[in-house]
Amino acid sequence: MRRPSRAVLFSLVGVLLVALAPGLAEAQNTLVPEGMPRYEPTGFPDRIVLTFTGDPAATQAVTWRTGPSVTRAVAEISVAGDSPGLHLTARMVEGRTTPLEAGNGLAHHHTVTFTDLRPNTLYAYRVGGEGTWSEWFQFRTAKGTFEPFSFLYFGDAQNAVKSHYSRTVRQAALDRSDARVMVHAGDLVNLRAGNHDDEWGEWFDAGGWLHGMIPSIPAPGNHEYVDEVDQAGREWRTLSPHWPVQFAFPGNGPDGMEETVYHVDFQGVRFIVLNSVEAVYDDAPDRVEDQARWLEALLRDNPNRWTVAVFHHPVVSVARGRDNPSLQEHWQPLFEEYGVDLVLQGHDHSYGRGGNLAEGTTAWDGRVGTMYVVSVAGPKMYFASEEALETFDRVGEDTQLYQTVQVEWDRIVFESRTTTGRLYDAFELHKDPEGPNRLVDLRPEDAERFCGRPDIPGYRADRCWEGTDFVRPGGSGGR
């Protein structure tokens, strides 16, 4: 469906809302005021998050943060029973502690990996602080073979994470409370430098205890990197020091990229996390090829029923002028050749879904090769390009979204829902031994959503919502 004229739309609501604009511009939210403590590390464990470091049927990693007085990483785990006497059956496991000096002072980040777990078993665990424990959390290990399950996928949270992304992540979990995995396609937070720590505080605040119960599979975005420039004007970027200390990873990626590139096999789905940040900038030409070689080996020798790739920068962009040719050259042909089922992306602050067929191939009779999705969970919103309106099967602007993905033996049921829980897009992929997946398009009849922002005088014209404006009036944006 064609977008209504933006000029007409703005003029309709503009007159009314010009009067409200000063109020909007001055809006504050959950931003931590200067000098006010909010996310300092203490003796109590916080930022508790499950990630995978090995076989999800036998292992589970947990990471958490305390103040520096806690010098040992200690956790307890027990098969979860109905009795409160978990401490009687729990075993203690020790891990590693890594200090990190950040915007809220020195913190200790702890990681414990629980091993020798039984498959498809509910476990309870708690993590240690200074003379105190966290509450008991529980998680279920994966079954060692294929088993249907659901997972959640989020595009960029990035801005106003506590005040605006929280609604999306919480609604998603209420919607699919049986979700076994949360996939994050990069730009979990915004700032590349400065007091990053408050933003990570907000991210963990938004998801809260969900992160201690549902394991995450995070991919890095450009905002997980710090931009640097030397006196000669050379630019480069370094991974935020928060990333590797607060998420534990399998370390099975290409050499030198073990903290950002990895794969996890969960109940018949191979999740492949790639680092598009290290693949789209000119200063790292080898990195895109290194990842392609690693990717091809994983795809060639893949016993899983389904394959899902996750990374930040879209192969084909929804927003204007943001295609990524290096991904089209090095990764897209592999996705198509080896039948990757889903590619989950972010970065464009808009929604797009479609099988972007490789050059030289044609769509036929409801068949689809790799299905590509771009989504956004936070409040920063860009415009979809005219090309995207033509080439994607469903687009969206100005809409915070989450995705639920239900994996079955013969089909995947994919739903995009708005932050209010309303169905925005849906499709099924049916496995067909004779060829590519069969697509059943279930998008609702409702009109696609386009930017409905009022015409705020002086507002940046190329974005629907700046994102940072929800945090700090006059804040600057980012890519």
Ligand SMILES: [Fe+2]
């Ligand atoms: Fe981004």
